[in-house]
């Protein structure tokens with residue numbers, strides 16, 4: 001069995017000052033545990049890096065942990081696997097459902113009947129056709145839009161909170177996997193349907209029917225369910241408003257690339273379609289009908305703004321100052337690692353900076369940037 005340390009290892013190294021260097025301590029568990037976390041195309045997912053991250057933090061003294069910007073939940077899941085009492089948090093509602101499915105949920109799995117029931121039109125039920133009416137020729141074909149309208153409404157009516165979240169999980173992943181770039185940032189259905197030679201993407205995956213993807217991804221979600229003796233939960237808040245105390249907080253906010261005051265990854269924009277499906281009844285009031293790709297009304301997120309995010313880090317560090325703080329960022333972003341370190345030192349006397357190997361995210365062209373972990377105690 002391949003331990004996931006093979007994928008990537010952190011090292012404590014220059015350019016950060018000598019006193020920060022320290023030998024990495026490996027734990028057997030982090031080095032040998034087989035990852036059960038499903039593959040994902042979510043932007044910035046740490047799925048392939050969780051082994052390396054755990055290697056750096058598993059020996060710290062903590063039981064309760066918050067993954068404050070949890071996204072796919074890959075790090076929260078690894079912490080749960082380590083036996084910690086984990087809280088998953090993300091500001092987006094669709095991610096919250098993923099946290100309920102994969103982190104809060106200890107036992108509930110979905111079976112073939114659940115899949116069948118979620119994906120077929122039920123006699124006597126009147127279905128809204130909002131997706132068909134609103135997203136014609138934008139992301140999916142007409143038949144696929146009709147399938148989505150039915151599946152979302154069936155899933156919404158599932159009584160069990162955890163089963164509902166598991167089904168939503170399969171729906172989101174299916175929708176993402178069928179999209180060029182796995183995103184909803186542009187009206188580009190034509191990339192799938194145009195009769196041209198392609199040098200990228202996987203047309204077979206895009207064109208595979210929704211029910212096939214859905215059933216496979218539902219099974220993947222089942223395989224990720226962990227029953228530990230700890231109560232884990234999922235919340236949906238702005239990280240700065242979280243009041244509970246935790247021994248350790250993992251912080252992996254949207255990344256702003258390059259020096260200066262650029263724009264970072266805007267998750268609400270990239271995944272608005274998944275957010276809309278999660279709040280299907282409110283979707284018509286929230287959609288921006290003037291945008292070509294019918295995105296949601298823009299909500300400004302200061303974490304995505306290179307002129308504001310450094311101050312957001314400071315506010316968050318102050319807010320969470322009683323916890324061990326573990327921050328993931330990249331070596332070539334805004335703020336710089338040196339600035340982040342200096343800001344973390346304002347609340348934590350002992351800060352270690354650990355630099356990873358070069359790591360290239362899916363669809364990224366950036367081959368130079370390194371993943372960096374800052375640990376403040």
Ligand SMILES: C[S@@+](CC[C@H](N)C(=O)[O-])C[C@H]1O[C@@H](n2cnc3c(N)ncnc32)[C@H](O)[C@@H]1O
Pocket residue numbers: 042043044045046047068069070071072073074075089090091092095237238239240252253254255267268301303
């Ligand atoms: C880099 S991603 C996290 C990736 C995650 N560690 C994983 O492995 O999938 C950043 C996440 O922060 C969330 N986010 C953005 N602003 C937030 C805020 N103010 N509070 C909480 N979460 C936020 C986004 O929805 C996104 O999922």
